[in-house]
Amino acid sequence: MSKVKIIKRSGEEVDFDQSKIANAIRKANESVDKLHQLNEYQIEAVAENVAMQVKAAPHAVNVEDIQDLVETGVMAMRGYEVAQKYVRYRYKRELARKSNTTDNEILALLDNINEEVTQENSNKNPVINSTQRDYMAGEVSKDLTRRILLPEEIVRAHEQGIIHFHDSDYYAQREHNCDLINLEDMLMNGTVISETMIEQPHSFHTACNVTTQIVAQVASNQYGGQSFTLAHLAPFVDISRKRIKQSVIEERLEAGEALNEEVINRITERRLRIEVERGIQTIQYQLITLMTCNGQAPFVTVFMYLDEVPEGQTRDDLALIIQEVLKQRIKGVKNEKGVWITPAFPKLIYVLDEDNITEGSKYWDLTVLAAQCTAKRMVPDYISAKVMRELKKGEVYPCMGCRSFLTVEDSQLKEDGTHKFYGRFNQGVVTINLVDVACSSEGDMDKFWEILEERLELCHRGLRCRHERLLGTVSDVAPILWQHGALARLKKGETIDALLYNGYSTISLGYAGLYEMCVRMTGKSHTDPEAKNFALAVMQRLNDKCAEWKAAEHISYSVYGTPMESTTYKFAKCLQKRFGIIPGVTDKNYVTNSYHVHVTEPIDAFSKLKFEAEFQRLSPGGAISYVEVPNMQNNIPAVLTVMQFIYDNIMYAELNTKSDFCEVCGYDGEIQIVEDEYGKLIWECPNCGNKDQDRMFVARRTCGYIGTQFWNQGRTQEIRDRVLHL
16 A cells, blocks of 8 residues: 655655644643543544544545644544644644744755745756755745745635745845846847946847857846847847958958958858857857746747848848757757767747748748757747737737746837837736635536636735735846846936836736636636636636736736646645635646646647637736647648748747657657556656656646746646647
8 A cells, every 4th residue: 555645844745644734633632631631542533543544545644634634533533622732732733833934944945845836847957055055045925925025814815725925035135027028129239237337239149159158147136037039149240250351351351362242242141150159059059058047048038020120131131040059959968978869958949920820921940940949949939910900009029038028018119119118017916716715616507607707906016016026126126137237227326116107017816727717616617608707707816816906006917827837736735725625726736727628638739729729818917828839840731831830820828849858768759657556646758767857857838837846746646637639
């Protein structure tokens, strides 16, 4: 029989020990007079009953859950005085913990036994010092946030999984979530890095080098994703072209050779391609190998949109850059063993438009290359310029990181009449657990809408906390962001307050579990016509509330499809604790991301994308859809067909493929998820049986971006349960 695991307060998973239950009851029993004591048979009976309940639980039970069961069991034996002593002991221990809530958590993560923390981010290696320093600081920030910085009602709702107050490990510091770097301003007008003036680069390669330094600095001063566009690098190709051409002319004059224009241009273009290759290689390798102060490579997205620059030489130069990015990503990077693998970053986004979406269009060959890259390395993801223009007032622009989109604000217009996006940012996220709203209402529709209203106001108060935490922040705390062009050009000592209002930045109302909400309230998936309208009505209510708050406060609230990397497991555990196991609702160790079709639901790729497009429209603050596909490297026409469907039907979507490697036997197929003797999900090579995570490479799309450092049990179960859509 497999052993049962429980979760200690430190996050460490340990074997359940029934004898500890009996011993705890005995200690409380000995502290009351003999008349009111339990006998040994009663003590053992309580311990046995608790053990049975723990073993029957569908998930690893927390220490607090077990103590609740002990109290109930002792009371059932009419040991009221014993139960009272036990409760008092728990209370004293709780007070002691509140006086210092961080010690055990920090010690546990240093020993790599706090799974909840060390598997929180699938792109952070929890073993290395820089990551542990970040986690240590995060635990202190969480402690301060819980005890001092947040209202008790927000903390309580967060701990119960009613809402999720994101990134409390960075909340103590006044940091924001994600942004679009104004790379054009920084490169063209110069910037300052570590108190050193960086002037306009005089070559493409130098511009690429400066870009990686900017990205690293930005990543060290925020906690979310960032994006930059290759369009801002495109003008430097021609700067290099002119410099190289002049050099070629001088060389030929010095050698006494004829100044044949055709020959000069041919040599110039050949050397230019070499420089572009070196420049993109600099971006790829530096971004992968850079380690920011939060213990991971910069979480950065590279945007590839041809029509973002004028037609002609600049657009052709941008196409050359994009081509080189795709070629190098297809190749991959070598790991420490010398094996070509799929890097997690930078994330790539390729925009589909009229000049690249049909065979015979000018840049069709570039789109074919993008399809080959997706089939091999899971990127790029795709934005439909056609659909985005419909939804975003004619604008096409990147998300901030993996999915968070700025809203189109008429208050943010540039001189040419287009809307400003680069230099804007997101203040933070609070997510509502829609499944909990449904379960709390017990299927009663009137009660559901009442509870939803209450919970949305709770999220609103949480979002106000995020906003007010940033108020008063002086630009000096992050000069690269606020003073030197990444987000603004403020003066020293000036606060960022003006950037928190009137559309310059957004703040996000996240949501999770639309599918499970529908099952609890209607008995059906939201793909069923009878449940779909209810799901859309809920989404509309979220948007209406954001509009109401925005009108009253001049803060740009927006609805955001939460990625839910670690939160999916937390919400699932909280739901099981509060409501037990409800088939189709709380019977998994994960909750479905945002509006997505449930990972186990059979549906073809085209129907899924078409269906989810209706919900993506109601997530103006960000969302991404995906289809799960098999190995497509030998079926590029099918990939192109999906891409063309994306162009016509949905704003933002991706294809999830597999990219694994076993270092023991060299197997490069799909690494499988299996259960170990304890019932825990682990990864195993189907070829040689290798289960050592340190000797395999696994890359999976987690929630908009690629994860390579493995996942918590909830997310691992979700990955295992995914069905193919193609």
